[in-house]
Amino acid sequence: MPAGPHQLDGHRVAARLGAALSGIVTRATDEWVEVAPERVQEALRWLRDSQEFDAAQLSNLTAVDRHTSFEVVYHLQSLDLNHQVVVKAIVADHETPSLPSAYPVYKGALLQEREVYDLMGIRFADHPDLRRLFLWEGYPGHPLRKDFLGIGGGRTSGLGRFPNEDPANRDRMMNAGNLTSQDMPPEAGGHGSAMASGGH
């Protein structure tokens, strides 16, 4: 089960958040709640201050490049109630993504937002000190974007092809744990270093 042991149902969070701040929730799933990116600071502040959710700590902030948009992911933690709330903001503008900073709500966002800005190129409005964190000013591009430095010349990392992995077998492989190493070919070789030893 991907959901964490104490992770709250996104639908439940969405119902309460949407009732308090109308129009802020754009989508909810079992695991997370998606909010309008321009209002994310408002949503985080409400979750932090609400008695029911008590999201006192921002435990993780990161982003995922979805090719045409960015997902900014916030993992919020209540230390008193011991539960986790996952909030996402989908930023549709892939060229110049921008959304409000979480820093006014959580000081722990200071370096995490700088990291996201550095590696993904997402700008956080009203962040007090938005500079690159690991790379230097003037570095061309944002490396964690999916379009940054793909392998050229039509080559691939080789991960798409595993020997003897026919489509009938693939369905069984999706269900990990039912398969032992006896079902697998003894060696994967033939495609270079990316294919070196697997799950043994």
Add this chain to the structure above:
Amino acid sequence: MTTSHNPTNAAANEPYVLNIGPQHPSTHGVFRLRVVMDGEVIRDLDMIVGYLHRSMEKLAEERTYTQNIPFTDRADYLAAMSNNLGVCLAVERLAGVEVPERASYLRVIFAELQRIASHAMANGTLVSDAGAWQTPLLYMFREREKILDLFEMTCGARLTTNYMRIGGVSFDPPPEFWPALQELMDEMPTRIDEYASLVQDSEIFLARTRNVGVISAADAINGSLVGPALRGSGVPWDLRKAEPYCVYDRMNFEVPVGRHGDVYDRFMVRLEETRQSVEIIKQAMAQIPDGPHKTDIPLALRPPVGEVYGRVEGPRGELGFYLVSDGTPAPYRFHIRAPSLINLSLLREMAVGVSLPDAVVALGSLDIVVGDIDR
């Protein structure tokens, strides 16, 4: 800045920029601080990191989940076992892999040994930062050395262990491991008493660490501090209790917390945690069942489409792995929530207004590992 007519006084009052690092013993690695000083007092501080940035998160997107485990050794190189454990638990949750019971116990034993070794390093270097040049550090290294010998005995490596696997651990410890572990656990409590007696009542150490680098509980929570940095401020938050993984729910142990949130409390929290780790290892040794130490998983492990945020309580606190799978053998996104980086969120607030030696001790008490900051 000054209205003095004496040119020498004018120069004395002028703030100046002091560069510390990247190569400097008190920065514990390649970590640079630019400090604006007014006499002895820090007026502003800027940290410059990235000297050790190896773009692990980008590299991980071209490799299978198993191939990514060695990267985590090199992220926090003082706590390779904890990092291995974090990523393996996250992948196992994502892919639905069951772990044999013996493997879970072995994971607990090695993670706790790693915690003792890492805390010995953290406390030893902190005492060095506070002026006790090297002697207590070498006392603490003595036991760390024995722990690294146990790692070597089991998996052949001392620092970058690459020991845990998705679905278990790579090797069952050899027969000679268990008596050596028993011997170390028997002597460890007296050794910890020895460390404590070296420093905890030393007048110099108390003067350097009491009421220095104070962080209130509210600031620590809001600033995303985790691990001993959070517990030193009096917040009893430990993922081994709050969200038990492996077999921690069967272990009986305490979560030590500080009272004032100063450097001394963070030091003592780490010292007490090593005692608790010894207790956990003794219980795990008594309870460990026979059986397989790993499950076989497919070479091309394809977790279903989805995402997971798996986390463990590493020696530096919450170590998280946010993995997004698109159903292929390589992760679509592989993010490491690095406690060393995020614990620095409040560094500027801790340092501004205090003297430089106090800021160095405060930085030492946060126990940063630069490989973990930069990844």
